[in-house]
Amino acid sequence: MTWDELKAHREGQGDLTIADLFEDQDRADQFSVRLDGAVFDYSKTLIDEGARELLLAMAKEADVTGRRDAMFAGEKINDTEGRAVLHTALRDPGPKPVTVDGENVLPGVHETLDRMEEFADGVRGGKVRSVTGGRFTDVVNIGIGGSDLGPAMATLALAPYHDGPRVHYVSNVDGAHIHDTLKGLDPQTTLVIVASKTFTTIETMTNAETARNWLRNALGNDSVGRHLAALSSAVDKTTAWGIDPSRVFGFEDWVGGRYSLWGPVGLGLMIAVGPKRFREFLAGGHAMDRHFREAEGAENLPLMLALVGIWHRQVCGYPTRAVLPYDQRLSRLPAYLQQLEMESNGKSVAMDGSALTVPSGPVVWGEPGTNGQHAFYQLIHQGTEVVPCEFMVAAKGHEEDLAHQHALLVANCLAQSEALMKGRTLDEARELMKAKRFEGDELERQSAHRVFPGNRPSTTLVYPMLTPDMLGRIIALYEHRVFVEGVILGINSFDQWGVELGKELALALAPVLAGDEDGADKDPSTQALVAFVQGHR
Numbered sequence: 001m002t003w004d005e006l007k008a009h010r011e012g013q014g015d016l017t018i019a020d021l022f023e024d025q026d027r028a029d030q031f032s033v034r035l036d037g038a039v040f041d042y043s044k045t046l047i048d049e050g051a052r053e054l055l056l057a058m059a060k061e062a063d064v065t066g067r068r069d070a071m072f073a074g075e076k077i078n079d080t081e082g083r084a085v086l087h088t089a090l091r092d093p094g095p096k097p098v099t100v101d102g103e104n105v106l107p108g109v110h111e112t113l114d115r116m117e118e119f120a121d122g123v124r125g126g127k128v129r130s131v132t133g134g135r136f137t138d139v140v141n142i143g144i145g146g147s148d149l150g151p152a153m154a155t156l157a158l159a160p161y162h163d164g165p166r167v168h169y170v171s172n173v174d175g176a177h178i179h180d181t182l183k184g185l186d187p188q189t190t191l192v193i194v195a196s197k198t199f200t201t202i203e204t205m206t207n208a209e210t211a212r213n214w215l216r217n218a219l220g221n222d223s224v225g226r227h228l229a230a231l232s233s234a235v236d237k238t239t240a241w242g243i244d245p246s247r248v249f250g251f252e253d254w255v256g257g258r259y260s261l262w263g264p265v266g267l268g269l270m271i272a273v274g275p276k277r278f279r280e281f282l283a284g285g286h287a288m289d290r291h292f293r294e295a296e297g298a299e300n301l302p303l304m305l306a307l308v309g310i311w312h313r314q315v316c317g318y319p320t321r322a323v324l325p326y327d328q329r330l331s332r333l334p335a336y337l338q339q340l341e342m343e344s345n346g347k348s349v350a351m352d353g354s355a356l357t358v359p360s361g362p363v364v365w366g367e368p369g370t371n372g373q374h375a376f377y378q379l380i381h382q383g384t385e386v387v388p389c390e391f392m393v394a395a396k397g398h399e400e401d402l403a404h405q406h407a408l409l410v411a412n413c414l415a416q417s418e419a420l421m422k423g424r425t426l427d428e429a430r431e432l433m434k435a436k437r438f439e440g441d442e443l444e445r446q447s448a449h450r451v452f453p454g455n456r457p458s459t460t461l462v463y464p465m466l467t468p469d470m471l472g473r474i475i476a477l478y479e480h481r482v483f484v485e486g487v488i489l490g491i492n493s494f495d496q497w498g499v500e501l502g503k504e505l506a507l508a509l510a511p512v513l514a515g516d517e518d519g520a521d522k523d524p525s526t527q528a529l530v531a532f533v534q535g536h537r
């Protein structure tokens with residue numbers, strides 16, 4: 001199976017439209033995957049029986065199942081860093097061992113989870129108290145990238161389950177972020193969690209220093225440790241920074257930053273919703289793992305989500321995909337998925353070091369519906385680029401007294417996918433404008449503006465309700481989708497060399513901006529911008 005064969009199939013479809021494909025009365029059923037009360041409908045795409053067969057054959061030839069089994073078996077599939085990829089172990093209840101280098105990692109995972117639970121319960125129940133003996137009312141998680149986006153997204157997503165202290169997230173090195181967060185808080189009742197896998201990330205360490213000074217000024221140097229905790233795989237560095245080992249929750253290098261929400265990095269979420277809900281979240285992720293490992297071919301939800309992605313990006317050539325959750329509490333999901341998908345699959349070099357012959361993963365972007373409808377959907381409906389849309393919506397909302405609003409939300413979501421597929425022809429537009437009494441040239445001109453090309457692809461994921469369990473399933477679904485796409489592209493989805501250069505250059509530029517170095521080695525544009533900033537502060 002080659003890319004050329006898939007592209008030839010697409011070309012062979014000629015003028016076929018998505019709407020044409022619905023001549024098959026069973027299409028909606030045949031081109032969707034049902035799982036545990038959820039449905040993923042990809043029937044509103046141009047994937048037909050032949051395309052699906054070719055895509056499945058491509059997955060088979062790429063040995064997705066073999067690579068999947070290697071990942072779950074703890075093999076070092078992140079082979080540019082020599083690491084296993086086992087975030088799935090963080091949500092694995094056992095008892096079947098999961099081994100890395102011959103050692104079962106589950107006992108360590110469960111021991112850390114137990115410690116996290118004891119700590120979270122202590123903070124929530126008042127056993128872990130502030131220096132003044134009061135309860136912690138607020139928790140500030142300081143981290144960035146994978147040490148922020150996952151827990152921040154999930155904490156917001158599970159707002160109906162919050163029954164602990166308020167949890168805030170600070171990520172940006174822009175002092176405005178930590179300033180605005182701490183401004184409303186009382187250091188006497190605030191716990192600061194420093195989340196950093198490496199414990200070297202400049203943004204996090206800078207914000208952590210600011211927060212520690214804020215605590216020190218209010219509580220004194222000796223007491224500050226009782227308001228701090230750390231989440232990291234560099235446990236030695238956390239101790240050197242002054243955090244008591246009893247308040248450090250460690251994880252291994254086989255947990256990638258953007259996959260770390262399931263372990264210690266999820267502590268903020270656990271404090272917000274409680275250990276029981278957090279376990280439900282883990283159980284949801286684990287259920288998706290089992291499905292991913294067991295379901296065959298077109299029954300496999302992550303596999304099909306990935307193949308739809310491959311179809312749109314690498315076969316049809318659409319450069320972006322929009323993630324459109326019709327769920328306000330998933331408003332950070334697009335940002336979370338941007339890191340998960342773009343940091344994982346934004347690569348142009350294959351495993352063996354050769355250049356990719358097809359485009360890398362797409363640009364991922366989005367906003368929750370219905371807000372996006374009143375902003376960028378114009379381009380999605382009538383722009384010159386085709387943007388495959390991934391809609392998602394809960395069948396039921398949490399606000400039972402506002403069920404009518406949820407019904408309106410669902411109606412909007414489903415109507416969008418329908419409109420994208422059907423569009424509006426020139427004849428239909430003319431009829432509309434005639435009814436408004438336009439005629440002659442003006443009728444033609446006005447009608448042209450009201451044509452929607454249609455035939456624009458979308459998928460829809462409908463889940464019963466956004467519970468902790470369902471959120472776990474959705475996140476694990478997307479993780480495995482990224483994995484499958486990476487395997488098919490032949491890239492390493494688990495390193496991120498592309499972000500390292502920016503980090504290095506920022507560090508080199510800081511002393512130039514401070515005036516400690518002259519920056520003569522910088523390019524003329526950068527030198528001029530530095531001079532401008534220096535002249536205006």
Ligand SMILES: O=P(O)(O)OC[C@H]1O[C@](O)(CO)[C@@H](O)[C@@H]1O
Binds near residue numbers: 145195196198204499
């Ligand atoms: O948790 P750390 O080590 O502070 O890293 C934060 C983030 O920085 C990155 O390494 C690069 O942006 C991400 O992969 C990671 O999630």
